[in-house]
Amino acid sequence: MRADSTTTFRSLYPSIEPYTSERIPVADGHEIYVEQSGNPHGIPVLFVHGGPGGGTSPIQRRFFNPSKYRIILFDQRGCGKSRPHASLENNTTWDLIADMEAIRTHLRVKTWVLFGGSWGSTLSLLYAQTHPERTRQIILRGIFLSRRKELDWFYRDGTRSLFPEAWKRFSSMVPTDEQDDLIKAYYKRLTAPEFERERLSFAKEWSLWEGSTVTLVPDDEQRAHSVDPVFALAFARIEAHYFLNQCFLDSDNHILRDCHKLKDIPVTIIQGRYDAICPPTSAWELAQAMPWASLKIVPVAGHSAFEPAIQHELICATDAV
Structure with a gap:
């Protein structure tokens, strides 16, 4: 972070193009988009x-030094360039972990x-707990x-107190008698014939x-992207599907319960202090469950x-691997 007037934030690495991209057939008729860029060695x-359902974008290659890293991006089932688009069939957390292993x-x-980051932190932790021997290091952001x-914080009684005008628009789309469970109400409207x-x-x-x-300062570009029809359909359907099913975990405490499986893996956690979607409590509790982890709460x-400050810390973390 900016410590004084002479210290500046790190910027993203220059734009690069993939040296290979493909769709990999996996189980149940899904095809997963995978690309590689940077240094093949x-x-x-x-x-x-x-x-879940966010997909990747070219800018995400730029968190990594392209001379140091073999950068692998993939679109999870049903989103981005993976096929079939917006599909909920055979689309669970455990399917995604199997896809990562297939990749x-x-x-x-x-x-x-x-x-x-965000749901990506969830999936990274669950993959590493399932395959610790395949995981060299973990860098996480915005813990969920x-x-x-x-x-409940995001869809019931937390974030709404910080963004009342956005909440009014979001919640008023469904009848008053369904507003106590917006995940269920929206899921019905996103899936029912x-x-x-x-x-x-x-x-x-x-x-x-x-x-x-999603941002500390309002971002019109982010809002415009969020309503792109192709993006929004996959994002909304897949998120509602996962959240209605508690992300297909066997208990509410699944990830914290199994943190001991990561004891030999270096973990870096970067968390925004004013994260309104995934507040710092979860990052703090995760770090408490993994005393060997490094937690950086960005003020x-x-x-x-x-x-800017999150981006800086993420790039510093990838450079330090």
Whole structure:
């Protein structure tokens, strides 16, 4: 972070293009988009995107020194360039972990660094707990542990107090008698045949709620991206599907319970102090469960990986591997 007038934030590495991209067939008829950029002989790093359903974008390659890293991006089931688009069939957390292993095997990677934020932090932790022997190091941002209290914070009684005008728009899309469970109400409208004609409108509103709360300073570009029809449909349907099903975990405390499995893996946690989507409590509790982890709470930052101070810390973390 900026310590004095002579210290500046790190900027992203220059834009690069992939040296290879493909769709890898996995189980159940899904095809996963995977691309590689940077140094083919460098340290393998897997970018684990958020959402669920957020997909990747070219700018995400730029957190990594391209001469040091073999940069691997993939779009999780149903989103981005993966196919079928916006599909909820055979789309669970455990399917995604199996896909990550399929990618690793296909690319002949022995071990890799995991880099994940928000839902990407959840999936990175769960993958590493399942495959610790394949995980070299973990860099996390904006911690989400898929617990009921975290979902309630964002979809019931937390973030709404900071963004009342955005909440009014989001919640008023459904009848008053359904507003006590917006995940369920929106899921019905995003999946049920009788709402097919209105589905895209609900998808855009679901996505806009998150796009309106993701940065410390309002970001019109982020809001515009959130209502892109292709992005919003996959993002909203997949998120609602996962959140209605508690992200398919066997207990509310699943991740914290299994943190001991990561005891031999270096972990860096970077968290915005004013993250309105995934507040610092979860990052703090995760660090308490992993005393060997490094926790950096960034004083002036929200949730987005592209908050200047968050971006700085993430790049410093990748450089330090």
